[in-house]
Amino acid sequence: MTLARKDILTLEDMEVREIETLLDTAASLKEILDRDIKKVPTLRGRSVLTLFYEPSTRTRTSFELAAKYLSADTVNIATTTSAVVKGETLKDTAWTVEAMGVDCIVMRHPVSGAPHFLARLCQASVINAGDGMHEHPTQGLLDMFTIREAKGKLAGLKVAIIGDVLHSRVARSNIWGLGKMGAEVWLAGPTTLMAPGIERVGEVLASYGGSVRTTHRVEEAIEGADVVMVLRLQLERQKKGLFPSIREYARRFGVDRRRLSLAKEDFILMHPGPMNRGVEIGSDVADADYSVILDQVRNGVAVRMSVLYHLLGGAPMEVPAVGETPPGGDVR
Amino acid sequence: MRTVILGGLVADPVRGRAEVADVVIEDGKVVAVGPGAAGGSPAGDRDRGGVPVTVVDATGKVVLPGLIDAHTHLREPGQEHKEDIVSGTAAAALGGFTAVAAMPNTDPVVDDAAGVRFVLARAAEVGYVRVLPVGAVTKGQKGTELAELGEMAEAGAVAFSDDGHPVPSAELMRCALEYSRMFDRPVIDHCEDPELSADGVMHRGYWSTVLGLRGVPAEAEQVQVARDILLARSTGGRLHLTHLSTAGSMELLRWAKERGVPVTADVTPHHLSLTDEAVRLLDYDTSTKVKPPLRSREDVEALRQAVAEGLVDLIATDHAPHHFDDKDVEYAYAASGISGLETAVALVVTNLVEPGFLDWVGVARLMSLGPARLFGLEGKGTLTPGSDGDVTVVDPKAEWTVDPARFASKGRNTPFAGMRLRGRVTETVVGGRPVVLEGRLVGR
Numbered sequence: 026m027t028l029a030r031k032d033i034l035t036l037e038d039m040e041v042r043e044i045e046t047l048l049d050t051a052a053s054l055k056e057i058l059d060r061d062i063k064k065v066p067t068l069r070g071r072s073v074l075t076l077f078y079e080p081s082t083r084t085r086t087s088f089e090l091a092a093k094y095l096s097a098d099t100v101n102i103a104t105t106t107s108a109v110v111k112g113e114t115l116k117d118t119a120w121t122v123e124a125m126g127v128d129c130i131v132m133r134h135p136v137s138g139a140p141h142f143l144a145r146l147c148q149a150s151v152i153n154a155g156d157g158m159h160e161h162p163t164q165g166l167l168d169m170f171t172i173r174e175a176k177g178k179l180a181g182l183k184v185a186i187i188g189d190v191l192h193s194r195v196a197r198s199n200i201w202g203l204g205k206m207g208a209e210v211w212l213a214g215p216t217t218l219m220a221p222g223i224e225r226v227g228e229v230l231a232s233y234g235g236s237v238r239t240t241h242r243v244e245e246a247i248e249g250a251d252v253v254m255v256l257r258l259q260l261e262r263q264k265k266g267l268f269p270s271i272r273e274y275a276r277r278f279g280v281d282r283r284r285l286s287l288a289k290e291d292f293i294l295m296h297p298g299p300m301n302r303g304v305e306i307g308s309d310v311a312d313a314d315y316s317v318i319l320d321q322v323r324n325g326v327a328v329r330m331s332v333l334y335h336l337l338g339g340a341p342m343e344v345p346a347v348g349e350t351p352p353g354g355d356v357r
Numbered sequence: 358m359r360t361v362i363l364g365g366l367v368a369d370p371v372r373g374r375a376e377v378a379d380v381v382i383e384d385g386k387v388v389a390v391g392p393g394a395a396g397g398s399p400a401g402d403r404d405r406g407g408v409p410v411t412v413v414d415a416t417g418k419v420v421l422p423g424l425i426d427a428h429t430h431l432r433e434p435g436q437e438h439k440e441d442i443v444s445g446t447a448a449a450a451l452g453g454f455t456a457v458a459a460m461p462n463t464d465p466v467v468d469d470a471a472g473v474r475f476v477l478a479r480a481a482e483v484g485y486v487r488v489l490p491v492g493a494v495t496k497g498q499k500g501t502e503l504a505e506l507g508e509m510a511e512a513g514a515v516a517f518s519d520d521g522h523p524v525p526s527a528e529l530m531r532c533a534l535e536y537s538r539m540f541d542r543p544v545i546d547h548c549e550d551p552e553l554s555a556d557g558v559m560h561r562g563y564w565s566t567v568l569g570l571r572g573v574p575a576e577a578e579q580v581q582v583a584r585d586i587l588l589a590r591s592t593g594g595r596l597h598l599t600h601l602s603t604a605g606s607m608e609l610l611r612w613a614k615e616r617g618v619p620v621t622a623d624v625t626p627h628h629l630s631l632t633d634e635a636v637r638l639l640d641y642d643t644s645t646k647v648k649p650p651l652r653s654r655e656d657v658e659a660l661r662q663a664v665a666e667g668l669v670d671l672i673a674t675d676h677a678p679h680h681f682d683d684k685d686v687e688y689a690y691a692a693s694g695i696s697g698l699e700t701a702v703a704l705v706v707t708n709l710v711e712p713g714f715l716d717w718v719g720v721a722r723l724m725s726l727g728p729a730r731l732f733g734l735e736g737k738g739t740l741t742p743g744s745d746g747d748v749t750v751v752d753p754k755a756e757w758t759v760d761p762a763r764f765a766s767k768g769r770n771t772p773f774a775g776m777r778l779r780g781r782v783t784e785t786v787v788g789g790r791p792v793v794l795e796g797r798l799v800g801r
Contacts, residue, residue, distance in 0.1 A: 037567065115687060136687040137569035138641030145640075157689070159569025194569060221572065222563030 028335045032144040032151040035160045036201040041233065044202060047331050048170050054334065055327035057094055068097035071337045074127045075101045076118070077154070078109070078134045083298055083322055084154050084164070088131045091329035097337070100127075115139065119146050129337055132156075150336040158192045164297055165198030167328040169206065171321050172252055175293050180207030180234060185246035185288075187280055188256030188305050189218040190239075191267075195297045196256055200226055204235030212239045213246035214256075214278060217267040243278055248287045254295040255280045258305045271304055281307045285315075293317045359383050359408050360789050361395045365415025365750060368717035369422065370726040371739035375717050380420055382746035383408075385789040390740055411791050413784050415750050421721045422740045423455030423747025423787065425728035426698065427623055428520070428545075428599050428673035431457070431488070433479065435464025440678040440767045442476075445698075446484040448676070448766035450792045452698040453782035455747035456487035457676075458732065461498070462521035468493035468504040470512035477513050485792050485801045486785070489515040489732060494533045494544060500525045503532060510540035515732040518545035520599065523581055525551060530585060534594025543595040543621070543731060546585050548606075549649065553577035558689050560633040560650040568637060570688065573650050575603040582606045586613040589620050597731060598622040600675050602649040604659030611668055621731055623673040624660050626704035627695050627772070632657050635772055636688075643684045643691035644772040647677070664723065665714040671727030674701045678768020696768030700759055702751055704773070706780025710753070717753075725749075746789035755781035765798065 028043055036044070057063055073092040075085050085101065092099045102122070104110070109118060115134075122130065129150040132140055137157030144151040155161040173179055184203055190196045190212050197220075203210050204226070212223065219239055227237030240246055247253055258274065268274050285294065294316045302308045311318060360382040367390060368375040379395035381388050389395070426449060432440035440448075442459075449457045459476055461467035467476060473490045480488030492509035496502050498519045506517055517537060524530040524546055533544050554577040559565050561572020582598055586609060589596035601610065601622050613620045627647065632654045636645045645651060663669045677694025684691050705724070709715040715723070721738075729738030736745040759776050761769035785793035792801060 114685075116685060134687070136689040139687040141641045142687055157569050158571070197567075197569060220566040221561055222566050225563045226567065 031336070032140070033162055033332055033336065034140050034144060034151065034153045036162045036165045036198045036205070037160065039162070041205050044166070044169070044205065047166055047328070047335060048173060050334060051166075051170050051324070051327040051331035054330045055324065057330070058323065058326060063094050064096060065094065066096045067334060068092065068095040068337050071128045072098045072100065072126060073129045073131060073333065074122055075099065075154070076122070076130055076132045077102070078104045078132070079155070081133055081154070083325065084133065087322070087325040088154065088329050091326050092333055094326070095330055095333060097333065115143060116146055119143050123147050123149055129333065152332060152336065155194050157194065159194050160198045161194040162198050163325070163329055163332055164195050165202040166332070167321055167325040168199055168254065168295060168297070169202050170324045170328050171295065171317055172293070174320070174324065175317060176251060179203060181209070182251040183209045183211065183249055184252040184254060185211045185213060185250040186254045186256065187213045187243055187246060188278065189258055189262060190214050190223065190256070191218045191220045192259055192262065193256050199254065200237060204230030204237060205233045207234035210235065210237045211246035211250070212237065213241065213243045215268050215274070216241050218262070243280070243284055244287055247284055250288045250292055252293055252295060253280060253285060253288055255306045257297060257299065258301055260301065275304050279305055279307065280310060282310055285310055295321060297321070358789055359410045360413070360746065360786055360791060361410060362413045362415050362420055362748060362750060362784070363395055365418045365420035366717065367420045367740060368721045369740050370718055370722035371741055373718060380740055380748060382748070382786065382789045385746045387740050387742050387744050387746055389742060413750060413791070413794070417752070417754070418783060419717050419751045419753050420740070421717070421749045421751065422725040422738055422744070423785070424453045424702070424724045424749045425734070425737065426454045426457040426674050426676065426701070427671055427728040427731055429457040429459055429676045429698065430462065430678065430694070431459045432463060432678060434475065438680050439683070442479045442488065443483045444765060444767045445676070445678070446480065446486045446488065447798055448698040448764060450485040450785045450787070451765050451782065451798060452700070453702045453749040453751065453785055454486055454698060455749065455785060455787045456489055456737070458489040458491050458515060458728070460518060460520045461491050461493045466493050466498045467491070468496050468498065470505065470508040473509050473512040473514045485798070486787050491516045491518050491520075491545065493517065494519045494524055495529060498522055500529065503529070503536065506533070506537055506542070507540060510542050514542065516543045516545050516597065518547070518599070520545060520547045523547050523549045523551065527584055527588065531588045531592060534588055534592040534596060538592070538594050541595070541733065543597040545597045545599050546581065547599060548578045548581035548585065548601070550577045550580045553580060558646060558650070559636050560652045562633060562653050564633045564637055568641070570636070575605055575652065575656070578603055578649055579605040579609060582609045586618055586620055589613070590616065590618045593619060596620045599673060600625050600628065600649060601669070602628045602652050602660070603656045607659050607663040607668060610663070614668065621670040623671045624664065624669050625673060625675045626697060626701045628652065629657065629660055629664065629672070630704045630708045631772060639772060641688045642772065643686070643688055644695065644770050644774065646688060646691050646693050647695050648693045661709065661714050664709060669723070671731065672701070672705060672723045673728070674698055676766070678766050679770045680767070681769065684770050694770065695772065696761070696764065696766050696770050698766060699764050700771060700773050700778065702782050703757070703778035703780045706751070706753055707778045711779060746786060748784070748786040749782060750784035752781050752783050754779065757781055
């Protein structure tokens, strides 16, 4: 099946069934990454634009490769070298590229809700690749994919998300996604970096069997956790007085070996990148064998292939030409 | 010139009651009010001395003393692409307002007598309704030194305000309140602590978290409300707090009024009608972006309760028209404000009168007498004989769908587009002259 939607903007508005479909398809597409010739003709003739108003290494590259592996044509607009620097509005940029026949726009933008605005303006599918402090749905999906791959399930897992929840779009997408899949989400960080009213999200997620708890004690969140997800600390936050120093942050909220000893024996450690080593995460743990940080990156390509496939309606028979379909990974 | 309004429910806040009556206006003044006051055949009066007569059949309608908007942005001079005195006063007339107080945050700012005279002269020349100029509190609204309040009062300014911005300095606010006492004009403050509101674009709470938008906490308003109340208490200057939006501000207002502090306050129809959830429901539609932001459900309930109890003195629109392009951008980049003149009465009817928070005398008190008293306008806010011939007639049962494309205002920025509302202004009479008849602009 393809999803009955034009755009992917949030996990807040995504149904459990849709999440499962996207993850299952990603599981079957991941095998393509292991081939010598990483190319299937599924999206031949479709065009994908990456439009990034913020710097990005992994997300933009990941989308571009995902599109290329599916044989879509890709084009990239880096706003620093485009007409945006001449003051062109998002509306005009969107209409301009749409006039050139783009089927899908993958956008990152510093303003929350900008992808919603774009989606209203365009016939093309819009994929939110991170908007302000709002959501980063494909990151949430790839994180869920990575957890499911390691743990075989999502429901009932204790997932600790540590750090700057207030400003994190990664946290929001994971909270909605994991909560809807029935996980027990713990949020830990300084009180000044906790999002107001986030507990009410837990009330919404209760109907899915999920929950959200908050604490300023990292140990409480990590204790017995199946998954520890560390958020990137945006260092400019310190200048605004939200916490006094990097040193104090690292000591009180940094994830290190001692704190991780409280987690379940078979826990996994995640980080959406890019990391501030020695601040929110220590190198000794980031590079340890329980770290799945590079799996996240690799899975990101598979998840984005799945998202592009479903939105752009690739012909189903053309997808998994070789290899086995993993359990539960049938392409419907 | 004679205007006769027959058989409507006349709500007069000075007399404190509503009754079915006729209203007769001659030479700009109300000359008779009461059941049958117009006599047996008012149309027959046409013959009497050849005086032109307009007869309005108000059966089943509500007749109010002319509504006065204490907070309007007419944008002229300098921002005529957003609104001007012609379009803004036309919108006012269609919205049932017979007078509007024009905020001074134009370009240039109205911060001296010449600016006040310009607005008055333009309004006299082209306006559909009366325009009451508000002068700036500080020069250029920069918040650093007092503007010439005395000169502006003499030229006709009805109040002083740096609206659009707060008066950031407590000392300057103290001076303004103390100094303005000499002219018996209120200082209207837009309460917003600039550090607490910072780069916030919506109410700080659950929905700002869900939407990832930067929040403006309720305290950004309340900190300055508290400050201003204390300054009004010590100086005795007349303080008017505009567009209050939070439950906490209502508590502070109550505290102040119980102690006899010379303070009045208004709330807007949009803060009485929508919660911050609207930003989510309308999917980041920038028409929901306004200062102060749409608040939580608890806040909206507290505001409605405060209006019902009479704690709030008036309802003002904060009509803030913007050009299409100013709103057709990403949420954080969009201009703040709602074009409110043409939906105010219907929002009040739909969200306050119909659910029983207000009766029609209450509407007249909040939208006519309250603003008249704020600005010390003699002969307004009532329909007793001898008062000004300013009248608003409302069909309380008329249902209509908000269509911004049909606004007279150049500002089509409204979160109420497409909404079904009850209550429609059918007639607006300014100084005895019918300006709106049967919902249509007929002249000035």
